[in-house]
Amino acid sequence: MRKKKSVIGTILFALLLAVMAICTLLPFLWMLSSSFKGAETIRTIPIRWIPEHPTLEGYRQGFQMQGFSFARASFNSLFLATVCTLVQVASACMAAFVFAKIPFRGSGKVFGIYLATMMIPGTVTMVPNYIILRMLGLLDSFTGLILPSLANVFGVFLMRQSMMTLNDSYMESAMLDGASLYRVFAVIVLPMVAPTLATMTLLAFMGSWNSYLWPLIVLTSTDKQTLQVVLGNMNGLYKNKEHVLMAGAVLTILPILVVYLLTQRKVDSGISLGGLK
Amino acid sequence: MYLPKSSGRRTAAAVFLAPSLVGMIVFCLIPIVSTLGFSLLDYDMLAGTMQWVGLKNFARILTGREFPQVLLHTLTYLALYLPLILGLAVMEGMVLNHNFKGRQLFRTVFYTPVITSWVAAAVVWTWVLSGKYGLLNQMLASVGINAPAWLSSKQWAMPGIVMAALWKDTGYYALMVLAALKSIDPAYYEAAAIDGAGGARKFFSITLPLLSPTLFLLMVINVIYGLQVFESVLIMTDGGPGAATTVFLERIYKYAFDQYKMGMASAYSWILFLFILLFTLAQFRLQKKWVNYDA
Numbered sequence: 001m002r003k004k005k006s007v008i009g010t011i012l013f014a015l016l017l018a019v020m021a022i023c024t025l026l027p028f029l030w031m032l033s034s035s036f037k038g039a040e041t042i043r044t045i046p047i048r049w050i051p052e053h054p055t056l057e058g059y060r061q062g063f064q065m066q067g068f069s070f071a072r073a074s075f076n077s078l079f080l081a082t083v084c085t086l087v088q089v090a091s092a093c094m095a096a097f098v099f100a101k102i103p104f105r106g107s108g109k110v111f112g113i114y115l116a117t118m119m120i121p122g123t124v125t126m127v128p129n130y131i132i133l134r135m136l137g138l139l140d141s142f143t144g145l146i147l148p149s150l151a152n153v154f155g156v157f158l159m160r161q162s163m164m165t166l167n168d169s170y171m172e173s174a175m176l177d178g179a180s181l182y183r184v185f186a187v188i189v190l191p192m193v194a195p196t197l198a199t200m201t202l203l204a205f206m207g208s209w210n211s212y213l214w215p216l217i218v219l220t221s222t223d224k225q226t227l228q229v230v231l232g233n234m235n236g237l238y239k240n241k242e243h244v245l246m247a248g249a250v251l252t253i254l255p256i257l258v259v260y261l262l263t264q265r266k267v268d269s270g271i272s273l274g275g276l277k
Numbered sequence: 278m279y280l281p282k283s284s285g286r287r288t289a290a291a292v293f294l295a296p297s298l299v300g301m302i303v304f305c306l307i308p309i310v311s312t313l314g315f316s317l318l319d320y321d322m323l324a325g326t327m328q329w330v331g332l333k334n335f336a337r338i339l340t341g342r343e344f345p346q347v348l349l350h351t352l353t354y355l356a357l358y359l360p361l362i363l364g365l366a367v368m369e370g371m372v373l374n375h376n377f378k379g380r381q382l383f384r385t386v387f388y389t390p391v392i393t394s395w396v397a398a399a400v401v402w403t404w405v406l407s408g409k410y411g412l413l414n415q416m417l418a419s420v421g422i423n424a425p426a427w428l429s430s431k432q433w434a435m436p437g438i439v440m441a442a443l444w445k446d447t448g449y450y451a452l453m454v455l456a457a458l459k460s461i462d463p464a465y466y467e468a469a470a471i472d473g474a475g476g477a478r479k480f481f482s483i484t485l486p487l488l489s490p491t492l493f494l495l496m497v498i499n500v501i502y503g504l505q506v507f508e509s510v511l512i513m514t515d516g517g518p519g520a521a522t523t524v525f526l527e528r529i530y531k532y533a534f535d536q537y538k539m540g541m542a543s544a545y546s547w548i549l550f551l552f553i554l555l556f557t558l559a560q561f562r563l564q565k566k567w568v569n570y571d572a
Contacts, residue, residue: 017372021386027444028389030412031401043410046419095297102280102290110298117305121553123505123526124546127533128308128315131322150300175280181289210394212508217534228396235400235512242404249397260392264385 035059035246042243058247067222068230070251077227078255080142080215081208084149088204092155093197097185099156100163101171111160114153130217140220148214155200162196163189199266202259209256227252315543322537334544343523350435351524355503357439362499363492365447370454371484387448395445395508402441403428403513413440428514431521438509438522450495457491458484486569493560493568500556504549525549 029049034042036054063070098104099111129148130139138144170192171184179187190197212228219225225233231248238244280286316335319328338344373384390398405412408426417424427437465483474482507526510516516523516531529549533542 013372013375013377016368017377017383020369020372021383024386024390024444024448026412027401027405030405034404045410045415047412047415091296091300094293098290098293102286102293104287104290113306114301117301117309120309121501121505121550123529124312124550125305125308127529127539127542127546128312129304130533131311131315131539132303132308134322148300148304150296151304152297153301153305156297181280181286182292185293206392210392210396212394212396213530228394231400232396232512235396235403236515242407245400246404249400252397253393256392256394257389260389261385 031246031249034242035250037243039241039243058241058243058245059251061241061244062234062247062251065234068225068233069223070227070230070248072223073225073227073230074251074255076224077209080145080226081205083142083146084208085201085204087146087149088152088155088208089197089201091150092152092200093159093190093193094185095156096159096163097189099160101166101168101189102181114156118153118157126213126217133218139218140224141218142224145215145218149208152204155204158196158200159193162193166192195266198263202263202266205259206256312543312546315539316547318540320538320540320543322539330540334540335548338541338544338548343520343528346520347523347525347528350522351504351506353435354439354506354524355500357436358442358503359496359499361439361443362446362450363495365443366450366454366495367488367492369447369451370458373451373455374458384452387451389448390445391449393445396512398441398445399509399512402437402444402509406437406440406513429518431518434514434518434522438506438513441509441513442506450499453495454488454491457488461487489568490570493564497557497560500560501553504553504556525552 033049033051035058036056037051038053038055038057041048041051041053099107133139133144133147136144138147166189170188174184174188175181210228212232215226216229216232219229222230231245231252234245234248317329317331319326319330319334321327369387373380373387406414406427408414408429411427413427414424425433427433461484465487466479469479469483505526506524507530510522510524510527511530514522516527525545526549529542529545532538532545
């Protein structure tokens, strides 16, 4: 953008960039470095970034905790994030298809109600949702945790916007050839919105993997808890064993980091749509 | 779209809409209505007792000694967080708007805290902010500053939480600023350069006014999220030390899931919602004074 670049300007810019990158990365490096230290070596002055005697003690303790199991929690997290994502995406795409392409009386009003609920914060519905799950006898069950994924207004909105841009002629000619609406949805509409679909899937997966409050209140037995909940609980129990906590944090961040790095382009395009928080 | 009469479109519409609609009714609409009802009850879920108390829950919360504290802590968080997140996001967005080698790499680096879960971020930051051996205090000590044990200090716990939140959120809002910067017509800057405007002048006369709609959006979003600050507080301080960082959502969580007083928790949620509404409306009122939509 700048045509004339002064030397001082360039140096200042590089300095600013470096400071910002260091501030962002240092806590991660601190976590990684601490996770390979032992109980005796974790508290040192000055800081030793490369541990003198690197050890997997923190990770080993993490996997052998009493009452919790990292392996079990990892499986739960992966399973629940996958199912919640599938439920969110399927439910949202199906509803979006109706709002975008199948007119019915009151369609606009129903969609208006959908949008209006976006203004009510999730905090207001958290307590009654818990009570409803309790009445349904679904507390402390995976089903109970997953069911609210059916209601994903943002997903419906995102997919509807994308489906509205599709040209009707493909669908109409398929219908004239005798295809049902179900076939049109599966064979024509979904492939045509594949890019948005991919973005939504990724955002939903990251959101489910990282979610904390809902799993924390719904899943109470330890063999059902997710990584985030287990790590949150560890924080209270391992106050002075930072190496174990940092190992736990590494294990919680690593999978989602890999997913992000592999699919970065799609995620970035979703950010401009206001998707991930 | 043209649909033949025999296409069974009513059935199809019902089938396609059913999962989402059932979900919306059961987990969104019924809860919104019923939480109003619950807020008028003395509902002790542990004892299983339910009693009509009218507006007593609201009165008890609003006149209690705890509420002004909760409000003060939440507003302190906002007052510290809001200006800093806006400033940092604009700075990072502007940096990313330059063409330089490795820009994509820096973009990825700045975004990694955003994809990190709050639990992991809070656990790491608890250790970063810890008293003598924590990363921050060791760095401060090396330049001769003797800093407190952030999270165990009544005054410094909230600033500590704000630091963690800034670290986690800046990358997200920077990308929103970046998108807005990219949409500014370069002709403005060229014209200004011909007129001899310097960098600071360009920033204050072109960039900032044209960025103001985005900054307004960021403010509205951040006030809404900021009033609901929770995960960081729960994990880093649990409302402590000595109730120095109690905030709205932390109170709601404790009433509902520590004490099982569902009526009080519901009333608290509605008070929070009213505050969110009030703050959002106020910002829309005030936007005429500073937001520029003329570009």
